[in-house]
Amino acid sequence: MSRLTIPQEGGCRCGQVRLKISAPPILTMACHCTGCQKMSSSAYSLSAAIPAEGFEVIAGEPVIGGLHGASRHYFCPHCMTWMFTRPEGMDWFVNLRPTMLDDTSGLAPFIETFTGEKLPFAATGAVHSYETFPPMEAYEGLVQEFAERSAV
Numbered sequence: 031m032s033r034l035t036i037p038q039e040g041g042c043r044c045g046q047v048r049l050k051i052s053a054p055p056i057l058t059m060a061c062h063c064t065g066c067q068k069m070s071s072s073a074y075s076l077s078a079a080i081p082a083e084g085f086e087v088i089a090g091e092p093v094i095g096g097l098h099g100a101s102r103h104y105f106c107p108h109c110m111t112w113m114f115t116r117p118e119g120m121d122w123f124v125n126l127r128p129t130m131l132d133d134t135s136g137l138a139p140f141i142e143t144f145t146g147e148k149l150p151f152a153a154t155g156a157v158h159s160y161e162t163f164p165p166m167e168a169y170e171g172l173v174q175e176f177a178e179r180s181a182v
Contacts, residue, residue: 033136033181034136034137036054038133039088040130046106046107047087047106047107049085049126049130050085051131052085054084055080055180056080056173058076058138058139059079059142060076060077060141060154062144062147064147069112073151076137077128080126081122082124092104101115104116113130114126139154139156140156140172140176141158142159144161146162
C-alpha cells in the first residue's frame with residue numbers, strides 16, 4: 031500500500047468546488063450497496079474517512095444532494111459531482127470521495143462493504159470484505175491495521 035502525500039488538494043470535475051485535506055485517512059473503503067451504485071453511477075463508491083479537523087472546503091459552496099437525509103451528501107452545485115459525505119452522528123470524520131483529490135495514489139480501498147449487493151464483475155482488491163458493514167467491535171483493529179500498512 032503506497033502512502034498518500036499530505037497536505038493535498040482536490041476538487042470536483044468542473045473545478046468550482048475545491049477542498050483540502052491536512053490529515054491522512056483513518057480508513058479507505060469501497061461500498062457495493064445499491065444506493066452507492068446509484069449515487070456514483072458505478073459498480074461501487076469509494077471513500078476515504080478523513081478526520082474532520084483535517085478536511086476543509088477551500089473554494090466554492092457544495093450543496094446537499096442524494097437522499098437529503100440525516101447523512102448529508104455534498105455535491106458541486108454546477109457539475110453535480112458527489113464529493114463527500116458527513117455521516118449522521120459521526121461528526122468526527124468526513125467520507126471524502128478520494129477521486130476528488132488531485133493525486134489519487136495511495137488510496138486503494140482497504141475494506142469493502144455490502145458485498146451482498148455487489149455486482150458480479152466488480153472487484154476492488156480490498157484487504158477485508160464484509161457482507162454489510164463490519165461489526166462495530168472490528169473498527170478499532172481495522173483502523174490500526176490500516177495505519178500500520180499505510181506507514182510502510
